Amino acid sequence: MNAILTGGFADPSTQSAHAFRALLEAMARPGRIFTVAGAQPPAPISVAAGVALLTLTDSTTPLHLAGDADCEALRGWIGFHTGAPLVPAEQAQFALGGWEALQPVTRFRTGEPSYPDRSATLIVELDRLEPEGARLTGPGIQTEARLSLPETAAFRANRALFPLGFDCILTCGARLAALPRSTTVEDA
Amino acid sequence: MYVAVKGGERAIDAAHAWLAEERRGDPSVPELTVAQIREQMALAVNRVMAEGSLYDPDLAALAIKQARGDLIEAVFLIRAYRTTLPRFGASRPVDTAAMAVDRRVSATFKDLPGGQVLGPTFDYTHRLLDFALAAEGTPQPAPMAPAPDEPVPHVTGLLDRDGLIEQQPADDTPAPDLTRQPLELPASRALRLQALARADEGFTLSLAYSTQRGYGRTHAFVGELRIGRVAVEVELPELGFAVEIGEVELTECDTVNQFKGSKSEPPQFTRGYGLVMGQSERKAISMSLVDRALRWQELGEDFTGAPAQDEEFVLSHCDNIQATGFLEHIKLPHYVDFQAELELVRRMRREAVQMQEAAE
Amino acid sequence: MTDQAYNFAYLDEQTKRMIRRALLKALAIPGYQVPFASREMPMPYGWGTGGVQVTAACLTPEDRLKVIDQGADDTTNAxxxxxxFQRTAGVETTERTTDATVIQTRHRIPEQPLAEGQILVYQVPIPEPLRFLEPRETETRKMHELEEYGLMHVKLYEDIARHGEIATAYAYPVRVEGRYVMDPSPIPKFDNPKLAGNPAIQLFGAGREARIHAVPPYSDVVSLDFEDHPFAASKADHECDLCGSAGSYLDEVITDDRGTRMFVCSDTDFCASRQAQGHRGRLSPQGATP
Structure with missing residues (x-):
């Protein structure tokens, strides 16, 4: 029970402001890695994923939990700290889980042609997040960026839907990076 | 030497101090109290509550005092305050059939269950300035009749029993909230009514008037206009039943409109609806006419291009806080844009003059 | 001193989250206008309510905020x-472009090039670049969906046919990353080239119209034009009479009723910095030492 009540932001307006700036910079500069702090979600969820949930989700944002993330401890923590309603993948505005657990990612909302913003944001938990590997180009990237992505095909397919598509926040420990639909991803 | 215009901060402080002085007026004249405004300027208070979307007569009266009687400015103060208030929940829908009516008139039936109640209306006052009001005094008490204990059913319900008016089954779909979601078109009727309920009275009046003059004519009769108090109840999940938390005064207007019928519907009457906080019958009647005009598509009527039929036009322009802000923003500095235009016009003139001279 | 009666940066946390979500989507879809549930702010619509909401959602207590209107820090609305924000967020403010981390602007992009780590927040009156060609939102939304920008090109071409050039001097439309046509807010077209390849994050807030759009850093932003009539950033053909700058956007000041004029930088910080460095213009005090 204690694990549910603790681990939120102690000073929500300041901590969420700091967290959002990291998320904003991350989404604006795909592939760049930022460190965040302030959340202690129950295992197996990372600090960065917890920070993203506390900063972006609330009772108005349907959330899907995939794989290990779909555990009682986390459901309780989310219920207490954000109130986000838990839903199946197809209805989710946010989704949280490992890359494998989120598959097939094609089931997530990619927006509507006249409202491409009505699309899911996937919070992808990774074991590794390093500035190496897949080559990223596109808006927000001066020349190119490198990021250790779990694969590239799914992101290429997502890019092909532009302006539709889902957007990703990649988390590992206290670090995060983002991969919006606008980024072109190529194999290393 | 030229010094760029500076002193914005000092100018703003001085302007605010001067405004406060002007607001007070001649200090030898006693200051208005908020209670005086609330009690004696009640219709202004009602308008500010309706268009401000906040039922609080004391705050509305304070806003009127602060705004020096500029009602749109007062509405603005209330709106800005309202957005910061936490939301504890939504009440149950109020039951206007159970309204304790102060006024209830029908233009469609001479007499009807619940009767006609003229109430405190300007309608048959001769509009002669009453110089006696220039002096202070207490009016003679009005004659009182015992409160009727019979119910006051809606006229539209009476027509409905005979199948003469369109059906309007109860709908429990939660109403969208215009103040929490961006306007999306096409809008549902619930959203349109919400926008109209807080719309500028003057704009709504003029649109309604235009339908009467043929710009989207709807052949409206006031089936019923009622003003009175209704109970506000909230559901308390802990208790499992609804609890009355207070009363609000409302004005409700049902219009009964001619309808020739369509492929799927036999000839029958249709409805226009207006509901406004406080006593505000001009607004409620206007709202019901505009509501009906906006329903052309649903009722299979023709779009004649009338402004009152045009949902996007009406909903995008009915809010006086949006309108007045954007209108008045053109008094802000536009040096930069104007300079860009100036340069463009000078260049185009120069070229035009050169071409003219070359031609001569 | 922060006003304790209100949350940090005025807006409640739920409202900030809603705006923050819209900002992230705006960055993910460059140039697309994201609808957001714009709040009624304690300042009039049309006076920067969109910019203020975006700034409030971005600010942290450590930020240094600069606010400009027409390029100047001292105009009354700025x-x-x-x-x-001093009152509701207690943040430090600055007039120096280089010192600012967040800059809210109306109608200008500062002359001093921006850097990574800076955010430029534009106040936007009408976010829809097609609005004056087609007043209906329902129609313009469809046009963006279908990438149907022919109407815009026709309008620009009619300008050329009638006036010999494109007669749009400010709020000059751009295409972002080859997809969405975007209104850059009423900046003079002189500023348009600064939209492209900018290292800073550019965010656009339209409060009354309830839309947010964004240009990520280093984005491709092209002012619409034609091969035979290429876009040209233009300004008054003068130098600043105070700092001598030949490359900055100028305000025209009428100094008497006989037609005497002077031209001064619209960007007051840029002009003051140049003067502090010893640059002088035509009307600088004689004998002033750098």
Whole structure:
């Protein structure tokens, strides 16, 4: 029970402001890695994923939990700290889980042609997040960026839907990076 | 030497101090109290509550005092305050059939269950300035009749029993909230009514008037206009039943409109609806006419291009806080844009003059 | 001193989250207008309510905020907005472009090139670049969906046919990353080239119209034009009479009723910095030492 009540932001307006700036910079500069702090979600969820949930989700944002993330401890923590309603993948505005657990990612909302913003944001938990590997180009990237992505095909397919598509926040420990639909991803 | 215009901060402080002085007026004249405004300027208070979307007569009266009687400015103060208030929940829908009516008139039936109640209306006052009001005094008490204990059913319900008016089954779909979601078109009727309920009275009046003059004519009769108090109840999940938390005064207007019928519907009457906080019958009647005009598509009527039929036009322009802000923003500095235009016009003139001279 | 009666930066946390979500989607879809549930702010619509909401959602207590209107820090509405954030967020403010981490602007992009780590927040009156060609939102939304920008090109071409050039001097439309046509807010077209390849994050807030759009850093932003009539950034053909700058956007000041004029930088910080460095213009005090 204690694990549910603790681990939120102690000073929500300041901590969420700091967290959002990291998320904003991350989404604006795909592939760049930022460190965040302030959340202690129950295992197996990372600090960065917890920070993203506390900063972006609330009772108005349907959330899907995939794989290990779909555990009682986390459901309780989310219920207490954000109130986000838990839903199946197809209805989710946010989704949280490992890359494998989120598959097939094609089931997530990619927006509507006249409202491409009505699309899911996937919070992808990774074991590794390093500035190496897949080559990223596109808006927000001066020349190119490198990021250790779990694969590239799914992101290429997502890019092909532009302006539709889902957007990703990649988390590992206290670090995060983002991969919006606008980024072109190529194999290393 | 030229010094760029500076002193914005000092100018703003001085302007605010001067405004406060002007607001007070001649200090030898006693200051208005908020209670005086609330009690004696009640219709202004009602308008500010309706268009401000906040039922609080004391705050509305304070806003009127602060705004020096500029009602749109007062509405603005209330709106800005309202957005910061936490939301504890939504009440149950109020039951206007159970309204304790102060006024209830029908233009469609001479007499009807619940009767006609003229109430405190300007309608048959001769509009002669009453110089006696220039002096202070207490009016003679009005004659009182015992409160009727019979119910006051809606006229539209009476027509409905005979199948003469369109059906309007109860709908429990939660109403969208215009103040929490961006306007999306096409809008549902619930959203349109919400926008109209807080719309500028003057704009709504003029649109309604235009339908009467043929710009989207709807052949409206006031089936019923009622003003009175209704109970506000909230559901308390802990208790499992609804609890009355207070009363609000409302004005409700049902219009009964001619309808020739369509492929799927036999000839029958249709409805226009207006509901406004406080006593505000001009607004409620206007709202019901505009509501009906906006329903052309649903009722299979023709779009004649009338402004009152045009949902996007009406909903995008009915809010006086949006309108007045954007209108008045053109008094802000536009040096930069104007300079860009100036340069463009000078260049185009120069070229035009050169071409003219070359031609001569 | 922060006003304790209100949350940090005025807006409640739920409202900030809603705006923050819209901002992330705006960055993910460059140039697309994201609808957001714009709040009624304690300042009039049309006076920067969109910019203020975006700034409020981005600010942290450590930020240094600069607010400009027409390029100047001292115009009354810039003063008023800066005070609002001093009062509700307690943030440090600055007039120096280089020192600012967040800059809220109306109608200008600062002359001093921006850097990574800076955010430029534009106040936007009408976010829809097609609005004056087609007043209906329902129609323009469809046009963006279908990438149907022919109407815009026709309008620009008619300008050329009639006037010999494109007669749009400010709020000059751009295409972002080859997809969405975007209104850059009423900046003079002189500023348009600064939209492209900018290292800073550019965010656009339209409060009354309830839309947010964004240009990520280093984005491709092209001012619409034609091969035979290429876009040209233009300004008054003068130098600043105070700092001598030949490359900055100028305000025209009428100094008497006999037609005497002078031209001064619209960007007051840029002009003051140049003067501090010893640059002088035509009307600088004689004998002034750098």
């Amino acid at each position: 003063v008023s907005i800066r005070r609002f």
